[in-house]
Structures are given as structure tokens and as C-alpha cells.
Amino acid sequence: MEDSVWKAVQEQCPDVHQVDLLIALPSFNHASTIGSVLTALLTGLKGSFADASILIINADVGSQDGTPEIVKQTVGSLFPLSLIQPLGEGTSASPFALNRLSYSGMPGREEAFRSFFALTEWLQAKACVVIDASLRSVTSEWISLLAKPVMEKGADYVAPVFRRPPYEGSLTNNLIAPLTRSLYGKQVVCQVGGGYGFSQHLASFLLQKQFLWEADAARFAIDSWLTTVAVAEGYHVWQARLGARIQDNKAGAPDVSTSLVQAVGASYLFMEHYQDVWEKQTVSSTVPEIGVPVDGELESAPIQVERMTKGFRQGLRDLLPIWEVILAPETLAGVLALGLRDDDDFRFPLALWVQTVYDFAVAYHEKVIHREHLLRSLVPLYLGRTASVVLETRGGGPQAVQQTVDQGCQTFEAMKPYLVDRWRFQ
Amino acid sequence: MSEMWQEAMVAAFRETMSRGVLFLPKLMAMVTFLLVGLVMGWLVKLLLMRILHVVRFEVFCERMGLTPAFAKAGMKQRIPDLIGRLSFWIVFLFFAFMGVDALDLPATANLMSAILAFLPNVIAAVLVGLLGILLANFSGEAVLIAAVNAQLQGARFMANMVRWGVNIFTAAMVLTQLGIAKEIVVAAFSIIFGGIVLAMAIAVGLGGRTIAKEALERRLRREKTDDEFTHI
Numbered sequence: 001m002e003d004s005v006w007k008a009v010q011e012q013c014p015d016v017h018q019v020d021l022l023i024a025l026p027s028f029n030h031a032s033t034i035g036s037v038l039t040a041l042l043t044g045l046k047g048s049f050a051d052a053s054i055l056i057i058n059a060d061v062g063s064q065d066g067t068p069e070i071v072k073q074t075v076g077s078l079f080p081l082s083l084i085q086p087l088g089e090g091t092s093a094s095p096f097a098l099n100r101l102s103y104s105g106m107p108g109r110e111e112a113f114r115s116f117f118a119l120t121e122w123l124q125a126k127a128c129v130v131i132d133a134s135l136r137s138v139t140s141e142w143i144s145l146l147a148k149p150v151m152e153k154g155a156d157y158v159a160p161v162f163r164r165p166p167y168e169g170s171l172t173n174n175l176i177a178p179l180t181r182s183l184y185g186k187q188v189v190c191q192v193g194g195g196y197g198f199s200q201h202l203a204s205f206l207l208q209k210q211f212l213w214e215a216d217a218a219r220f221a222i223d224s225w226l227t228t229v230a231v232a233e234g235y236h237v238w239q240a241r242l243g244a245r246i247q248d249n250k251a252g253a254p255d256v257s258t259s260l261v262q263a264v265g266a267s268y269l270f271m272e273h274y275q276d277v278w279e280k281q282t283v284s285s286t287v288p289e290i291g292v293p294v295d296g297e298l299e300s301a302p303i304q305v306e307r308m309t310k311g312f313r314q315g316l317r318d319l320l321p322i323w324e325v326i327l328a329p330e331t332l333a334g335v336l337a338l339g340l341r342d343d344d345d346f347r348f349p350l351a352l353w354v355q356t357v358y359d360f361a362v363a364y365h366e367k368v369i370h371r372e373h374l375l376r377s378l379v380p381l382y383l384g385r386t387a388s389v390v391l392e393t394r395g396g397g398p399q400a401v402q403q404t405v406d407q408g409c410q411t412f413e414a415m416k417p418y419l420v421d422r423w424r425f426q
Numbered sequence: 427m428s429e430m431w432q433e434a435m436v437a438a439f440r441e442t443m444s445r446g447v448l449f450l451p452k453l454m455a456m457v458t459f460l461l462v463g464l465v466m467g468w469l470v471k472l473l474l475m476r477i478l479h480v481v482r483f484e485v486f487c488e489r490m491g492l493t494p495a496f497a498k499a500g501m502k503q504r505i506p507d508l509i510g511r512l513s514f515w516i517v518f519l520f521f522a523f524m525g526v527d528a529l530d531l532p533a534t535a536n537l538m539s540a541i542l543a544f545l546p547n548v549i550a551a552v553l554v555g556l557l558g559i560l561l562a563n564f565s566g567e568a569v570l571i572a573a574v575n576a577q578l579q580g581a582r583f584m585a586n587m588v589r590w591g592v593n594i595f596t597a598a599m600v601l602t603q604l605g606i607a608k609e610i611v612v613a614a615f616s617i618i619f620g621g622i623v624l625a626m627a628i629a630v631g632l633g634g635r636t637i638a639k640e641a642l643e644r645r646l647r648r649e650k651t652d653d654e655f656t657h658i
């Protein structure tokens with residue numbers, strides 16, 4: 001697959017053999033947004049990287065709305081441009097794959113990333129910046145924020161940090177980020193999508209490690225995959241504050257259950273790969289940041305707490321035989337007690353939530369039931385915890401929500417010995 | 427008269443004795459087969475249980491839902507114990523039938539060959555049964571979790587329907603494989619299965635047409651029915 005991508009680039013840009021900066025845009029029917037994304041990027045490139053050699057890559061996975069034509073028109077002759085098809089010649093997306101879209105909502109995104117890693121290595125690029133073509137909030141500063149830490153500060157990976165409304169990214173804030181922090185000792189917010197920057201060093205490593213590409217994590221959760229591998233392998237990670245993240249539409253995004261299976265499944269899977277790393281890690285540290293935090297409250301989307309508590313109670317009623325197999329007896333007793341509370345008084349204690357997440361990780365490791373069933377059965381518990389966070393912080397504003405997220409991270413770290421003990425001696 | 431009676435008695439005695447002498451080795455052979463069967467059965471059971479222990483078969487059964495399914499059916503024994511016991515009896519019966527065959531009785535002639543000819547059907551039926559139970563549990567669990575996550579009422583009912591549907595289908599396949607009341611099983615299964623499908627079609631067509639339409643529209647348009655905030 002990488003060979004066909006490299007051939008396509010050589011045919012379209014025969015004079016390009018080595019670049020300083022590779023700009024990569026995965027796209028799929030993004031005609032309505034890709035023009036403004038490119039305009040912002042071109043402004044940023046002209047302003048901050050006027051002397052650098054640059055190649056722009058558009059990995060389109062079969063748009064029917066003229067996205068590649070818009071890319072050609074917008075870039076014109078300003079920079080070398082190559083349009084590639086990451087699925088490669090002679091292959092096409094399986095119709096069944098539509099049911100297994102990643103939480104990014106874009107088909108072929110994972111293959112596109114692999115092509116970017118390969119091109120970064122072949123072109124010996126100092127840095128590669130990937131920007132999602134579906135965004136409406138890309139500014140000219142993004143390129144600089146994502147590329148400069150790699151090109152000037154020695155960073156290997158730059159993850160995005162967006163200003164989000166309270167409760168947005170609830171799964172990331174309440175599970176993925178605290179778990180990643182407690183496991184690998186890096187305080188990364190683990191937000192996904194939008195934009196990334198990475199070095200040739202990291203790209204080469206990712207290409208070489210075949211085992212990383214074999215699991216579902218690489219196929220359906222490339223964003224979580226990238227961050228987790230970077231922190232677990234001890235690469236120099238930075239975070240870039242990019243401002244708001246406004247996406248065109250999320251019509252193709254899977255439901256909460258599938259998103260959880262993909263994202264949490266990736267985290268649990270890497271716990272097995274990196275057991276030696278996380279067992280030794282006892283404290284966490286901050287990672288360097290670039291960009292200025294933007295103040296101001298963003299409007300929160302409507303949240304139906306009743307629907308979440310209903311989901312939790314239904315899980316408690318119907319999934320108990322499954323939870324009995326997964327959860328430790330004391331955790332199960334704590335969860336059972338939650339069913340007695342009224343909706344308004346409903347609280348899912350943080351310590352119990354952390355214990356639940358760790359019990360599920362151990363059960364995933366032990367394969368006590370089919371892994372996808374195990375992950376899907378976590379959904380009602382996650383809804384219960386999310387409902388509890390909303391009820392606990394209602395009226396408190398973004399600060400109260402952030403405080404709860406921080407407490408969550410600390411509790412995950414404090415209770416890590418529980419995980420280590422159960423993982424070793426289960 | 428007395429001589430004739432005496433001769434008849436002696437001839438009968440000799441005949442019986444000669445038959446007894448001819449039968450005794452066959453009887454000894456049968457007893458030997460039974461003893462060997464006991465020893466071999468015990469050895470096979472021991473070996474099989476060791477292998478199952480090494481490959482953590484009990485954990486596998488737990489994971490695939492076999493242990494809970496057997497427990498629900500009132501089976502208190504551990505599955506490896508059950509398989510061990512089964513293997514003992516299979517080996518023992520195999521030797522026992524050989525022993526009976528060795529007696530060379532007209533009533534049991536060709537017993538062994540008949541049993542051996544039927545054995546592939548039994549093995550196939552056992553495999554189909556086991557796979558069916560596994561599939562029923564797996565499908566039932568998947569439906570239960572999916573229905574709970576979709577917050578559908580009657581999630582457990584749906585899961586049980588699927589589980590029992592697969593179990594009934596498996597039972598029909600097992601009976602067909604064994605050749606037991608083949609025609610009746612096929613007819614009964616066709617009637618039950620066809621009846622269920624027809625009932626569902628009528629129910630959806632007449633009673634739930636609007637609901638089905640709305641559900642399909644929601645599905646195809648992927649309208650968001652849960653909270654509007656993103657989880658990731």
C-alpha cells in the first residue's frame with residue numbers, strides 16, 4: 001500500500017525528494033469545509049514557513065462532491081501538491097466496513113495516517129502536520145502550533161487541546177485521559193481529531209512496529225492509538241492549544257457504545273502490550289504546551305440526565321449476570337447500592353468508578369467474556385458516572401467540571417495499586 | 427430302553443460340555459474386554475482431564491458461557507469432570523460392545539459394526555450440539571447488551587428469544603443428524619419457524635408499521651436520539 005502511495009507522489013511531484021514540512025489532509029466529502037481549511041493553512045505556511053520546503057498531501061478516500069478539485073484549485077501553484085488514495089490500487093473499502101467506522105466518522109482515516117507516516121519517512125520530513133478537513137475552526141496559527149514544537153523544540157508528537165464546552169468529550173475526560181495519565185505518567189488530555197504534529201523519528205518507529213497495526217486499535221481508533229503509543233514509548237510529547245474545534249457534521253460518527261468499544265478497547269489493549277511500562281510508573285508529570293489558553297465559556301449542548309440514569313438502571317436490572325463475572329465483589333456491591341437512589345440524588349462515587357474501570361481492564365485482560373461484549377457492557381456504567389458528574393456540577397460552571405475531571409485523574413493515580421494488585425494476582 | 431436313555435443322557439451331557447468348553451473362552455474374552463475397558467476408560471479419562479486442565483478448558487467454558495448455561499440447566503458438575511466421565515463411559519462401552527461381539531451370539535451378531543457405522547452421526551451430533559449452545563449463548567448475550575445500550579424495553583425477553591431460537595434450531599439439527607423422527611422434526615421445525623416469521627411479519631405489517639418506519643428512517647438518516655454532546 002505504501003509503495004503505491006509513494007509512486008503516486010513521485011508521479012505528481014517528480015522534483016520533490018525531500019521536504020522540511022509535510023502537510024497532510026485526510027478527506028471524504030468535505031467540499032463544504034476543505035476550502036476554508038486550506039486557505040487558513042496556506043496563510044499560516046506563508047507567514048511562518050516561508051523558507052521551508054513543503055509538500056501538501058490530500059488523502060481522499062473517494063469523495064463524490066468534488067473535494068479533490070477544490071484542493072487543486074485552492075492550492076494552485078503556491079506549494080507542491082499530491083493527491084493520493086490511501087486504500088491503494090486494486091483495493092476498495094468493504095461495504096461491511098461502513099458498519100465499523102471509527103469514532104472519527106471518516107472511512108479510511110486509519111489508512112490515510114499510515115500513508116502519512118510512510119511519506120514522512122520517505123521524504124525525510126522534519127515534521128508532518130495532519131489537519132482534519134471537516135473542521136470549520138482552523139486558523140492560520142494551527143500550522144505553527146503543531147509544527148514548531150517538532151521542528152524547533154525536539155518534540156516527537158504534538159497532540160491537540162481544544163477549548164470545549166463543559167461535559168463535551170465526557171468519555172475522554174472521565175476515562176481515557178485519567179487512565180492514560182495513571183498508566184503512563186503523562187498528563188495529556190487525550191483529545192482526538194482536529195490536528196496533530198509528529199516527527200520523522202516517531203513516524204519511522206510506528207511503521208516498523210508491525211504488531212501495532214495488527215489490532216483493531218489501529219483500524220478503528222487511530223487517534224487514541226497515536227497518543228497512547230507516543231506516551232507509552234516515552235516519546236517527547238507536547239500539547240498545542242488550538243482554540244475551538246467546530247466540526248462540519250458528525251452524521252457518520254458511531255453511537256456511544258461503538259465509540260466506547262473502540263476508544264476504551266484501544267486503551268485496554270495497549271495495557272497488555274505495555275504492561276512492563278505502566279506497572280513501574282508511579283507518578284505523573286505535565287507535558288510542555290504551546291499556544292495560549294482562551295478564556296470564555298462555550299455553550300453546552302443539551303444533556304438528558306434522566307436518559308442516562310435510565311440507561312444505568314436498565315443495565316443494573318438486565319446486565320447484572322454479566323457484571324457479576326466482570327466486577328470484583330466489593331465493586332459490584334457498590335454498584336448495586338446505586339440502584340436504590342432517586343434520580344435527583346443519584347451519585348456514582350468517583351472511587352467506585354475508578355474501581356469499575358480497573359475491574360473491566362483486568363476482566364479484559366483475563367478474557368472472562370468476549371471482549372466486545374465486555375466493553376459494550378461498560379456503557380450503562382459510563383452513563384451512570386456521566387450523569388453523576390452532570391448532577392454534581394450542575395450550576396457550577398466549567399471550573400466545577402474541570403475540578404471534577406482533575407479529581408478523577410488524581411483518584412485514578414491514587415488507586416493504581418489496586419489495578420496492579422488485581423492484574424498480577426487475579 | 428435303559429441303554430438308549432443312558433446314551434441320550436451322555437450325548438446331551440457331552441454336547442453341553444463341548445458347548446461350554448467352546449463358550450468359556452468367549453466368556454473369558456468378554457470379561458477381559460470389560461476389564462481392559464475399565465482400565466483404558468480410566469486412563470483416557472485421566473489423560474483427557476490432565477490435558478483439559480493444562481489448556482485451561484474450564485476458563486474457556488466460563489468465558490464462552492457454557493458453564494453458566496449448564497448451571498442454568500441444573501448441571502452441578504464441572505464441565506471437565508463431565509467430559510472426563512463421558513470419555514470413560516465411551517471407552518468402556520466400546521470395549522463392552524467388543525466383549526458382547528466376542529460372545530458370538532446370534533442376537534448380537536454385527537452389533538459392533540452397526541455401532542461403528544452410527545458413531546460418525548453421534549460425533550457430528552455432539553459437535554453440532556456444542557456449537558449450537560455456544561452460538562446461542564453468544565448471540566443471546568450480544569442481543570441483551572445491544573438492547574440494553576439502545577435502552578429498549580424487554581431486552582431480556584429479546585435475548586431469551588434469540589437464545590431459545592438458536593437452541594431449538596440446534597436441537598432440530600441434532601435430531602436430524604441422529605436420524606430420530608427425521609420427517610417429524612423437519613415438519614415441526616418448519617411449522618414453528620415459519621409460524622414465528624409469519625407472526626412477526628403480520629405484527630410488524632399491521633401493528634408496528636409506523637414504529638418500524640420511524641425506526642428505519644432514524645437508522646438510515648442516523649438521527650441522533652441520545653445526548654447531543656460528543657463522548658469522545
